[in-house]
Amino acid sequence: MRPIDFTGKLVVVTGASSGLGREIARTLALSEGADLVIAARRQDRLEALKAELESQCRARVHVVVVDLSTPDGPERLFREASARGEVFGLVNCAGITFYGRTMEVPLERSLQIVAVNQIAIMKLTLLFLGAFLPRGTGAILSITSVAAFVPWPFQNIYSAAKSAVQHFMEGLAHEYKGSGVSFSTFAPGGMATEMLALSGLDRKHGMDSPFNMHPALSARKALTAFKRHKLCRVPGILNRMGMIIFKHAPRAFSWWAAAGNLAP
Ligand SMILES: NC(=O)c1ccc[n+]([C@@H]2O[C@H](COP(=O)([O-])OP(=O)(O)OC[C@H]3O[C@@H](n4cnc5c(N)ncnc54)[C@H](OP(=O)(O)O)[C@@H]3O)[C@@H](O)[C@H]2O)c1
Numbered sequence: 001m002r003p004i005d006f007t008g009k010l011v012v013v014t015g016a017s018s019g020l021g022r023e024i025a026r027t028l029a030l031s032e033g034a035d036l037v038i039a040a041r042r043q044d045r046l047e048a049l050k051a052e053l054e055s056q057c058r059a060r061v062h063v064v065v066v067d068l069s070t071p072d073g074p075e076r077l078f079r080e081a082s083a084r085g086e087v088f089g090l091v092n093c094a095g096i097t098f099y100g101r102t103m104e105v106p107l108e109r110s111l112q113i114v115a116v117n118q119i120a121i122m123k124l125t126l127l128f129l130g131a132f133l134p135r136g137t138g139a140i141l142s143i144t145s146v147a148a149f150v151p152w153p154f155q156n157i158y159s160a161a162k163s164a165v166q167h168f169m170e171g172l173a174h175e176y177k178g179s180g181v182s183f184s185t186f187a188p189g190g191m192a193t194e195m196l197a198l199s200g201l202d203r204k205h206g207m208d209s210p211f212n213m214h215p216a217l218s219a220r221k222a223l224t225a226f227k228r229h230k231l232c233r234v235p236g237i238l239n240r241m242g243m244i245i246f247k248h249a250p251r252a253f254s255w256w257a258a259a260g261n262l263a264p
Pocket of ligand 1: 014015020040041042067068070092093094095143145146187188190191194195196198
């Protein structure tokens with residue numbers, strides 16, 4: 001398969017107001033020549049990114065302010081993005097987590113984690129896939145996590161939601177092989193983004209930990225893999241080694257190692 005050429009194509013990026021999503025949007029516009037629909041809740045951040053990108057390149061950037069944890073949020077984003085032009089690509093990047101034992105997480109927060117990290121991604125993917133399949137072209141990238149592959153204590157609901165999306169994307173890739181639609185996942189380890197501070201994870205892994213990958217580097221790796229139709233990419237040699245060990249070691253070892261490493 002030839003690498004994807006995003007030049008002049010319209011790509012929807014969720015979670016574009018911060019962290020990895022913002023860097024993916026920047027790279028898509030500045031280095032790949034894509035037009036964008038950027039989505040998140042914070043309008044000021046999205047408008048600032050639109051102004052920055054439109055002043056630096058020829059990309060057309062559309063802003064959609066949306067809360068993806070609401071039942072109608074994903075469908076509204078689909079409708080508003082589709083009204084801006086023929087959408088070629090979808091990057092599911094919006095995500096939230098919480099650091100702590102499962103029952104310490106307020107129920108409302110747990111439901112929001114599932115809504116943003118799992119339900120919204122499934123809804124958006126199904127809606128856009130419904131438009132891509134009849135055209136025989138399109139590309140979907142979902143950001144998962146190393147926590148998608150093994151139970152990740154103290155981010156349990158997040159880990160379960162990421163694992164569901166990882167399975168979902170891999171299942172779609174098999175079902176729709178040869179359809180012309182490309183399916184990719186990108187599963188980072190730690191990145192120094194707002195997510196760490198918002199979830200309390202910064203208490204465990206400081207923002208300046210040398211193991212945190214810079215989101216701009218992570219974005220470049222994600223897009224390189226996406227362009228090459230990689231079904232699953234874990235960036236960073238240490239993360240990849242960790243995943244190999246976790247995948248092949250007895251489950252009890254994974255639990256023990258993860259719990260020891262991650263406990264507050
Ligand atoms: N940081 C890490 O260590 C790490 C590790 C592995 C995987 N990841 C994954 O990487 C992706 C990006 O995370 P990040 O680290 O870049 O985090 P981040 O800087 O906190 O960005 C999260 C993005 O999600 C958006 N978002 C959150 N709740 C939303 C909602 N209800 N509706 C719409 N948008 C919402 C936020 O925008 P608004 O607040 O403006 O809505 C923001 O743009 C996530 O999928 C995350 O799970 C991160």
